[in-house]
Amino acid sequence: MAEISVRQAIREAMREEMLRDEKVFLIGESIGPYGGCFKVTEGLWAEFGDEKIMDTPLSESAIVGCGVGAAMMGFKPIVELMFADFVTIGMDQLVNNAAKMKYLHDGDIDFSMVLRMPQGAGATMGPHHSQSVESWIMNIPGIKIVLPSNAYDAKGLLKSAVRDNNPIVFIEHKLLYNDKGEVPTGDYTVPLGKAKVVREGTDVTIIAYSYMVKIALQAAEMLAQEGINAEVVDVRTIRPLDIDTLADSVKKTEKAVIVHEAPVFGGAAGEIAAALQEKVFDYLDAPIGRIGAAETPVPYSQPLEHAYLPNAKTIAAKVREIVTPRWGGK
Amino acid sequence: MYVEKLQKKDYEELYYYLYLTRYADEIFCKYYKQGKLQENHHSSQGEEAVAVGSGILLRDDDYVVPSLRSRGHFWTKGITVREMMAGMYGKVTGPAKGKNTSHHMGDMARGVVCGSGIIGGALPVAVGVGLGIQKRGQDSVCLVSFGDGSTSRGDFHEAMNLAAVWKLPVIFVCENNFIAMGNSFKKEMAVDNVAIRASAYGMPGVTADGNDVLAVYEATAEAIARARKGDGPSLLEFTTHRWSGHGVKDPDTYRDRDEVEGYKKDCPLVNFNKHLIEKGILTVEEIAAVEQKVISVVDDAIEYAEQSELPTADIVSTNVYA
Ligand SMILES: Cc1ncc(C[n+]2csc(CCOP(=O)(O)OP(=O)(O)O)c2C)c(N)n1
Numbered sequence: 001m002a003e004i005s006v007r008q009a010i011r012e013a014m015r016e017e018m019l020r021d022e023k024v025f026l027i028g029e030s031i032g033p034y035g036g037c038f039k040v041t042e043g044l045w046a047e048f049g050d051e052k053i054m055d056t057p058l059s060e061s062a063i064v065g066c067g068v069g070a071a072m073m074g075f076k077p078i079v080e081l082m083f084a085d086f087v088t089i090g091m092d093q094l095v096n097n098a099a100k101m102k103y104l105h106d107g108d109i110d111f112s113m114v115l116r117m118p119q120g121a122g123a124t125m126g127p128h129h130s131q132s133v134e135s136w137i138m139n140i141p142g143i144k145i146v147l148p149s150n151a152y153d154a155k156g157l158l159k160s161a162v163r164d165n166n167p168i169v170f171i172e173h174k175l176l177y178n179d180k181g182e183v184p185t186g187d188y189t190v191p192l193g194k195a196k197v198v199r200e201g202t203d204v205t206i207i208a209y210s211y212m213v214k215i216a217l218q219a220a221e222m223l224a225q226e227g228i229n230a231e232v233v234d235v236r237t238i239r240p241l242d243i244d245t246l247a248d249s250v251k252k253t254e255k256a257v258i259v260h261e262a263p264v265f266g267g268a269a270g271e272i273a274a275a276l277q278e279k280v281f282d283y284l285d286a287p288i289g290r291i292g293a294a295e296t297p298v299p300y301s302q303p304l305e306h307a308y309l310p311n312a313k314t315i316a317a318k319v320r321e322i323v324t325p326r327w328g329g330k
Numbered sequence: 331m332y333v334e335k336l337q338k339k340d341y342e343e344l345y346y347y348l349y350l351t352r353y354a355d356e357i358f359c360k361y362y363k364q365g366k367l368q369e370n371h372h373s374s375q376g377e378e379a380v381a382v383g384s385g386i387l388l389r390d391d392d393y394v395v396p397s398l399r400s401r402g403h404f405w406t407k408g409i410t411v412r413e414m415m416a417g418m419y420g421k422v423t424g425p426a427k428g429k430n431t432s433h434h435m436g437d438m439a440r441g442v443v444c445g446s447g448i449i450g451g452a453l454p455v456a457v458g459v460g461l462g463i464q465k466r467g468q469d470s471v472c473l474v475s476f477g478d479g480s481t482s483r484g485d486f487h488e489a490m491n492l493a494a495v496w497k498l499p500v501i502f503v504c505e506n507n508f509i510a511m512g513n514s515f516k517k518e519m520a521v522d523n524v525a526i527r528a529s530a531y532g533m534p535g536v537t538a539d540g541n542d543v544l545a546v547y548e549a550t551a552e553a554i555a556r557a558r559k560g561d562g563p564s565l566l567e568f569t570t571h572r573w574s575g576h577g578v579k580d581p582d583t584y585r586d587r588d589e590v591e592g593y594k595k596d597c598p599l600v601n602f603n604k605h606l607i608e609k610g611i612l613t614v615e616e617i618a619a620v621e622q623k624v625i626s627v628v629d630d631a632i633e634y635a636e637q638s639e640l641p642t643a644d645i646v647s648t649n650v651y652a
Contacts, residue, residue, distance in 0.1 A: 034512020128447025301428030307643035
């Protein structure tokens with residue numbers, strides 16, 4: 001085991017997959033000598049050269065579409081967007097081509113493509129470089145959506161994504177890139193579509209993914225001081241959604257709060273809450289809580305950005321509201 | 331020649347804005363590194379003449395859509411150094427009370443259209459502003475600024491084409507510094523220059539020296555005159571070079587040092603300064619007085635920004651909707 005950052009974990013996954021399978025290659029803007037906008041691909045160009053580390057013009061639609069065509073030719077492109085916000089430009093290729101190819105060929109087609117992109121606020125990067133985009137992509141059958149929260153998962157999930165024969169949107173969080181964690185050297189995978197209990201508890205289930213797992217864990221520590229024992233579950237893959245793991249946790253705790261960084265309205269929490277109540281309605285002791293960002297664009301200046309974002313305190317407050325018996329307790 | 335009509339005060343003004351862009355930029359870089367500023371800055375040192383030489387021609391009833399390296403377009407449209415500096419500090423006295431960054435700020439009252447952090451995303455908006463001008467029956471223009479890298483975007487193609495088909499008064503100003511973040515020009519496009527692309531849309535395409543503020547002025551003046559007459563858009567390409575990394579934090583390790591040092595020998599400020607002296611337009615003392623004025627304006631702006639308050643949480647949700 002070695003302690004490496006999420007950035008290194010993602011780089012290692014790509015490097016090892018390129019060495020393992022000659023069909024794997026990288027496309028993106030300034031991913032070569034520059035090393036990528038967030039330096040995730042740093043060093044790879046020196047090792048693999050232009051043929052595998054392909055710098056592109058500033059053309060997100062062409063980049064994503066090119067990934068689609070190459071995937072149909074049996075290659076396994078890993079496509080990088082500098083910021084998740086720019087997925088809007090590649091959206092036509094993603095929605096109308098990538099997501100539908102398998103279906104339109106009735107399954108009889110190779111389609112292995114990973115679209116990597118960093119999202120999230122907290123770095124005063126303003127409204128066009130800070131958004132959370134997963135829910136924009138959730139309503140597209142045919143796409144899988146992966147959001148790792150730590151180095152171990154990032155490496156293992158990315159390897160699974162590269163080996164999966166579907167278009168996969170792999171969403172990284174820019175505030176996690178420097179976070180370090182234990183990662184085994186050598187090959188391992190983390191399966192897609194499996195959530196994980198990252199903190200065991202009995203009183204309430206906090207469901208989160210990406211950077212918000214870290215914040216949810218902080219909230220859980222705050223709550224523990226008050227005698228509230230929260231379980232934290234990392235969703236890891238929001239499509240396909242591992243509803244069983246989430247439901248099992250809520251059956252135990254009978255209460256749930258779902259947290260994400262995107263604004264609540266139309267966010268993944270709504271979908272997860274709906275799926276949960278279908279499974280565990282009889283177990284629920286309180287309405288399912290949702291926590292997300294304010295219903296505004298991401299503001300630039302720090303005090304506004306802080307006010308916009310969910311944090312450990314707002315999560316803890318929501319949990320308190322939910323665990324407080326509403327009808328005199330049971 | 332439009333340049334021939336320039337008066338002494340116009341030359342002074344040009345030099346004022348050139349020097350302001352340089353001096354403010356030096357402050358932005360220094361203060362960002364010191365952690366005083368919230369806004370990540372993209373230096374325009376070495377490229378000042380493009381925005382200044384084109385922006386200075388805009389009237390109050392014209393519009394500009396600036397880009398990340400074209401601070402001169404803000405100054406020449408009347409955005410104050412105080413506002414811009416407050417924005418860099420993330421203060422409530424900055425653009426949109428701190429909701430927006432200064433390099434994408436907009437103010438329709440002063441003809442400054444909000445830019446986009448999505449490179450190329452503002453070009454279609456500029457076409458819409460051109461359409462608005464045409465529908466109102468004005469003889470105004472909309473000048474939109476972008477880099478060479480931006481011309482690889484589909485939005486560039488669509489915007490150029492639509493503006494040409496509808497003969498809209500849009501001036502497409504490409505600040506060609508031959509690099510997009512880490513991607514050199516040859517990796518961006520297979521043609522030798524950006525202006526050649528204009529022929530595909532049926533509009534004039536002109537390449538001029540972007541380190542010569544008067545060459546920028548001349549080419550822009552011609553395009554503006556054409557647009558005001560209702561003859562439609564133009565694509566102007568001004569060649570220049572990026573002196574530093576992409577953003578302040580970029581150590582720029584991927585370029586040859588000698589190459590970058592070489593660019594600095596073709597400095598738009600030095601070039602213009604020499605011209606002013608050699609032609610006897612301004613004296614050394616007069617130039618020094620302009621520089622002094624800039625320094626005091628920037629000093630005042632720093633003090634203003636530092637004394638301003640940060641925005642408070644209560645405004646975060648205001649003005650999402652009307
Ligand atoms: C759609 C989009 N893709 C990528 C980026 C990231 N990015 C910001 S500036 C830049 C380079 C732009 O190059 P150019 O247009 O030539 O302008 P320059 O920076 O050279 O002034 C890139 C890639 C972005 N902001 N928007």
